[in-house]
Amino acid sequence: MIITHDLTKRYGRTVAVDSVELEVREGDRYGLLGPNGSGKTTLVRMLLGLVFATRGEIEVLGQPVPKRIQDVLPSIGALVEGPGAYPHLSGRVNLTLFDAAGAGGRRKDRRQRVGDALERVGLAGIDRRPVRNYSLGMRQRLGLAGALLRQPKLLILDEPTNGLDPRGIREIRDLLDELNREGTTVFLSSHLLAEIDAFCTRVGVMDRGRLVLQEDLSSLRAPTGRVTVGSPTPERVVALLDGRVEHRDGEVLTVRHDDPGALNAELVAAGVTVTAIATERRTLEQVVLDATTTSSDRVEAAG
Template structure:
């Protein structure tokens, strides 16, 4: 499925764990989510990106049947939502808008109560599953500790443990590293990778660039309720501007060649071996292959003493598409 507004495509041949068409949500006169077509490939770690207020959490709530869509359709695990909610939700684990627990019960006791509230959970295996979930998120040592004494990061991991009490085909994690220290952040990254390796699709909503680039295979970018790009991380980067840097003593001739190739040269700056000339192409369709650029320069008599091609980073793409900066994890 093609990405909205950019021509970036995801893996169109993959089965989709999440698919929306024209999904919209209106609150009075405010259009919080505006006709998005989301395509999340099965088995991917999918980063759902955007600044605060871009519509990420509202979209997640519609995906999980927690909020009714104003227009459009939602399919999760191949089933229409919310019509097939009872069949979908037992196969989905979620942590949305931060975990909430009984503060004077222990972490293990909270998980026992939450598991008992599910009619799909098997009581006979509850104790073993709670123990396994706590071990998986690194909280086995704090299983008997009351939750009011947990740090924010520990509560976040307990929320993920709750999502893992039963085998899940889809994990939806809203800001999963919120409040975690560096060690906890590494543990969650490792956990997400292991879940994907086991065959689950992991849908991660985040505004932290470092987290997305380290754990995600695919991503989508939201801006003011609209889906402005989606695809693999490589596709998202490749869709941006290409900038070349050329070192040559023949800047004038080089300018002419670059213009003929559809690029926009920038005035050269003096360097010991000539001038450093930079040029920009709007996107991959407009940019000639590097070898073609060099060949055309040489044919025109330009002495090429240095040549490189730089692509926009994911952060550059985010800023270009949304006009806002990214919070970068420290």
């Protein structure tokens, strides 16, 4: 669905995107992570032909971009850097104008398309209200509604849950899940680990303009070679395992072991009560911290 080769964007001496080799496959739920300023939005804008690359190649839906961007745009829904709208007009009128500009299909079906899009994002009840009176979360929903007018094969979203409360984030996640199950490939960029962790199946991590990691999320969550054990007698676990306990937090212990079943059998055979036992796996936070070296808001003292 999306392939880039040696994709690079420079602004003067600043390298915003550096030799990125991106691969988004059909049916993916691909999450692009990275701190603010890591190059995510610049990369997204190049995928949509909004910014020209300094060097490299882009292929979207089998076509070169930006050369053939007009051929693929009808099959793409996008929300980048917040939705644009006429503030004095309602959400329905804004979507109608957007549709008339070429986002949707036949004119006679326009009213239905707009209504369906508003309904899917949860704005059907307030579509007569001027957009200037919308909250930030409502504006995000309106932008997503505009992306859905195309009935897209590919959704490209930049921070799609910005401004939404927890319930709104869950609703948008459920909507994206439904669209993906219906056949839409979803590519979203975010700096929110929880958002990516809850929805995506494939992850890319940006750092200083480079794509430093790209992998299926299931592979990244590999076992660490440790097992967490819960026991009301943690001191007995420590004594029995003879140095294999690496950490203890109350009744929860981290044990160096790669087989929770065998460890559980060993403890039970020794008369130790086990209340919980599980293989320890890397969290997405650990994966990102291991892959990146920068923080977008850290400022070091000069000299």
